[in-house]
Amino acid sequence: MTGAFPGELVLPFVVRVERADPPARTDALEAAARGALLMLTSDDPTWAAAVAEWDGRRIRKVVRRARGAEWRRALTVDGLDVVQGTAQLRVYPPVPVDDWPPELSRLQVAGTNLDDPEEPDPPAPGRPLVLLSPHAAMSTGKAMAQVAHAAQLGWRAADEAQRTRWAADGFALAVRDASESQWQTALEAEAPVVHDGGFTEVEPGTATAAIVLP
Known part of the structure; x- marks a missing residue:
């Protein structure tokens, strides 16, 4: 590690x-x-x-x-x-x-796992979409850190006009588990991708999340 x-x-x-x-x-x-x-x-x-x-x-x-x-x-x-x-x-x-x-x-880190009581609605059009990799199994706590990384990379990649709109919208976004095809499409589009440091749960360098900017 x-x-x-x-x-x-x-x-x-x-x-x-x-x-x-x-x-x-x-x-x-x-x-x-x-x-x-x-x-x-x-x-x-x-x-x-x-x-x-x-x-x-x-x-x-x-x-x-x-x-x-x-x-x-x-x-x-x-x-x-x-x-x-x-x-x-x-x-x-x-x-x-x-x-x-x-x-x-003293608060607990490991073992934070949550469920969705029902399938999330389709993401609203025109908002940034964070995708979790279908190839990386993670607890909810770990996944929360990864989508936060992806949002930060998205902010770095956004131009000034995108940043202004995003901030004015309260940084509204969607997070979803990617299908194989969604993940591949994001990679082919060169979306910003998180490569984890490997401190917990996944191997160093694992691609865990990506963000697709509108």
């Missing part, structure tokens, strides 16, 4: 997963993708230096889950709230990979 670089920063996410009322998988995935963009473009001056440093390095994100009192503690740490359908997510300014705020450091 590839090790972390000295002083490496990570973008922390916490998703609310109550035992009796967990969010739908697609909502959680889309919340993570939007959360990365909202933090990346935040105008909060106290976060600017950390965000710029993080964005200038290899991009890393970690998703943890919380419920009940854990979630209430997570809300006391400075960050941004993202509500996407049934999903509630909080994204925080980047921190050193081994120095999370104590309110977040």
Whole structure:
């Protein structure tokens, strides 16, 4: 497994997963993708230096889950709230990979798996579409990090007019599991593709997600 670089920063996410009322998988995935963009473009001056440093390095994100009192503690740490359908997510300014705020450091990372109670609607036309690879099996938590990576790559690839429209639309997007043909079409169109660092669940270099810009 590839090790972390000295002083490496990570973008922390916490998703609310109550035992009796967990969010739908697609909502959680889309919340993570939007959360990365909202933090990346935040105008909060106290976060600017950390965000710029993080964005200038290899991009890393970690998703943890919380419920009940854990979630209430997570809300006391400075960050941004993202509500996407049934999903509630909080994204925080980047921190050193081994120095999370104590309110977040004990939250669970592994084993976050969610389901969609019904098939998601077709993506709305004209919006960015993040595709998860049909060749990479991942937990929901891992997939959330990958679609957030893809959204960030999409932002880098977008021109100024695309960025302006996207931001004005609240970074609306869709996340879907790609079919074999959808994935191949995206690759042939040279869509931005995430190649994972291999820290968890998949081998280093695995293509996990791509983003198709309108």
